[in-house]
Amino acid sequence: MEETEATAIGTADxxxxxxxxxxxxxxxxxxxxxxxxxxxxxxxxxxxxxxPDKPQSGRGHAVTLDAPLWYMVSKFDDADRxxxxxxxxxxxxxxxxxxxxxxxxxxxxxxxxxxxNSSVNILYSGTMGAAMEGAIHGIPSIGxxxxxxxxxxxxxxxxxxxxxxxxxxxxxxGSLPFTCLNVNIPCLPESEIKGVKVVxxxxxxWIEDFVRHFHPSNKRPYYWLTxxxxxxxxxxxxxxxxxxxxxxxxxxxxTVDCTDYAALKSMGEGWFD
Amino acid sequence: MEETEATAIGTADxxxxxxxxxxxxxxxxxxxxxxxxxxxxxxxxxxxxxxPDKPQSGRGHAVTLDAPLWYMVSKFDDADRxxxxxxxxxxxxxxxxxxxxxxxxxxxxxxxxxxxNSSVNILYSGTMGAAMEGAIHGIPSIGxxxxxxxxxxxxxxxxxxxxxxxxxxxxxxGSLPFTCLNVNIPCLPESEIKGVKVVxxxxxxWIEDFVRHFHPSNKRPYYWLTxxxxxxxxxxxxxxxxxxxxxxxxxxxxTVDCTDYAALKSMGEGWFD
Numbered sequence: 137m138e139e140t141e142a143t144a145i146g147t148a149d150x151x152x153x154x155x156x157x158x159x160x161x162x163x164x165x166x167x168x169x170x171x172x173x174x175x176x177x178x179x180x181x182x183x184x185x186x187x188p189d190k191p192q193s194g195r196g197h198a199v200t201l202d203a204p205l206w207y208m209v210s211k212f213d214d215a216d217r218x219x220x221x222x223x224x225x226x227x228x229x230x231x232x233x234x235x236x237x238x239x240x241x242x243x244x245x246x247x248x249x250x251x252x253n254s255s256v257n258i259l260y261s262g263t264m265g266a267a268m269e270g271a272i273h274g275i276p277s278i279g280x281x282x283x284x285x286x287x288x289x290x291x292x293x294x295x296x297x298x299x300x301x302x303x304x305x306x307x308x309x310g311s312l313p314f315t316c317l318n319v320n321i322p323c324l325p326e327s328e329i330k331g332v333k334v335v336x337x338x339x340x341x342w343i344e345d346f347v348r349h350f351h352p353s354n355k356r357p358y359y360w361l362t363x364x365x366x367x368x369x370x371x372x373x374x375x376x377x378x379x380x381x382x383x384x385x386x387x388x389x390x391t392v393d394c395t396d397y398a399a400l401k402s403m404g405e406g407w408f409d
Numbered sequence: 410m411e412e413t414e415a416t417a418i419g420t421a422d423x424x425x426x427x428x429x430x431x432x433x434x435x436x437x438x439x440x441x442x443x444x445x446x447x448x449x450x451x452x453x454x455x456x457x458x459x460x461p462d463k464p465q466s467g468r469g470h471a472v473t474l475d476a477p478l479w480y481m482v483s484k485f486d487d488a489d490r491x492x493x494x495x496x497x498x499x500x501x502x503x504x505x506x507x508x509x510x511x512x513x514x515x516x517x518x519x520x521x522x523x524x525x526n527s528s529v530n531i532l533y534s535g536t537m538g539a540a541m542e543g544a545i546h547g548i549p550s551i552g553x554x555x556x557x558x559x560x561x562x563x564x565x566x567x568x569x570x571x572x573x574x575x576x577x578x579x580x581x582x583g584s585l586p587f588t589c590l591n592v593n594i595p596c597l598p599e600s601e602i603k604g605v606k607v608v609x610x611x612x613x614x615w616i617e618d619f620v621r622h623f624h625p626s627n628k629r630p631y632y633w634l635t636x637x638x639x640x641x642x643x644x645x646x647x648x649x650x651x652x653x654x655x656x657x658x659x660x661x662x663x664t665v666d667c668t669d670y671a672a673l674k675s676m677g678e679g680w681f682d
Binding site (some may be wrong): 265314332339344345363390395407 | 464466467468469470471472473474475477478479480496497499500503504506507508529531532533538541545546547573574577586587589591604605607608609610612614615616617618619622629630631632633634636660661662663664665666667668669670671672673675676677680681682
């Protein structure tokens with residue numbers, strides 16, 4: 137056992153490289169969620185943070201084509217290096233991979249998001265846009281989200297589980313069954329979390345309620361996008377939505393292939409001939 | 410036959426409702442692609458346009474949470490009504506469904522986009538963000554894209570096929586095997602288009618080349634996101650990428666469920682216990 141441990145720790149000559157992690161988010165580099173994430177992941181490898189310089193919630197997989205991107209060094213406790221960038225979460229991953237980092241990271245971690253990315257929220261999520269950008273490049277990527285929009289939420293249990301799930305992923309690098317995970321964590325004390333479930337995405341939609349206000353000077357109406365989430369399959373017990381409602385952390389393996397294979401099969405080649 | 414036709418055309422009392430189509434895009438309401446699309450779809454139903462007031466390329470499925478949305482009537486030949494909106498393509502669909510339209514549209518059509526949305530481009534695409542927003546709400550939705558970034562591209566063949574594919578979809582409303590289609594059209598004269606193929610999404614990634622410029626006054630560097638598409642499975646002959654390269658129009662049925670079911674199965678429930 138001692139020999140194995142010595143090999144694992146390594147020597148000057150055959151030192152195994154510590155995993156290199158790129159960390160980003162969509163709430164911006166100053167959010168509590170990313171600070172707590174980096175603190176929790178500190179023991180597991182080398183950490184480079186490249187995160188938006190301001191909140192980018194709801195940006196999905198957006199990239200910036202019509203404006204230049206700027207980045208600069210930012211102070212960040214617990215990180216080896218950190219940069220704030222003017223772009224979207226997906227831009228941050230791209231500029232990290234192609235401009236900032238000397239080598240490809242072993243892992244990309246996004247979050248911890250302030251708010252749920254379960255069900256259809258994954259599509260609007262900048263947190264998951266960044267993780268999916270990693271997956272496109274074949275890099276194991278994880279997005280973590282806590283089910284609380286409170287900017288000062290208690291991340292204790294979320295950070296603990298984020299570290300566990302990351303550690304397990306690092307253990308299995310090279311033989312992973314996934315490239316991307318969408319992990320959602322109920323806002324509960326650790327003692328009340330029932331466990332971790334690998335799940336599918338539940339069907340849902342937002343019923344929007346565009347709140348109308350009027351400009352103080354020209355009196356023109358404008359609208360704020362607000363709404364309520366509507367679970368389209370509340371009876372299903374195998375969805376992320378149900379598991380979260382029932383105290384479980386959910387892990388959704390995510391693909392960047394949007395093809396509906398059932399429809400592909402039933403349409404066949406001749407559908408539009 | 411005459412009787413059937415009379416019924417189809419309808420009378421004052423039992424007039425079948427003409428299909429109501431919501432049209433949007435991501436190049437903005439003044440782009441040639443959406444103008445040509447509306448002109449081509451004019452014979453097939455009632456048309457309401459709600460489109461961005463400026464280009465929104467690369468916005469993916471982004472929604473606007475941190476700014477108010479404005480919309481106003483816009484002049485648009487061939488449309489029954491048209492509005493330009495300050496938001497993203499996805500915002501346009503939401504505000505159309507929840508604020509502008511009196512009833513749910515039968516169909517949402519997005520495009521015709523100036524540029525390809527094949528392979529992984531679907532994730533960055535505002536055109537497809539809008540179509541997927543429709544699919545989330547259970548409305549049959551189609552995004553059309555022409556493989557040319559030329560703002561004055563020849564849309565003749567693209568508009569013709571967009572009309573055909575829309576007509577076929579309208580014929581089958583109520584029994585569709587899909588809710589969302591991603592249709593890509595090579596930039597070729599009609600005579601050179603080999604046919605229409607229902608396909609899966611090819612694997613690909615963008616190799617980014619962040620071009621560095623310097624601010625004229627403060628000399629700080631900034632970066633433009635540019636790059637080249639890299640086909641990750643050039644040998645596969647069943648992908649959208651291959652079919653487009655070989656002169657076919659591609660139809661990708663699209664799902665808004667991002668779950669990787671193969672990974673879900675192989676991970677099982679206990680992976681993170």
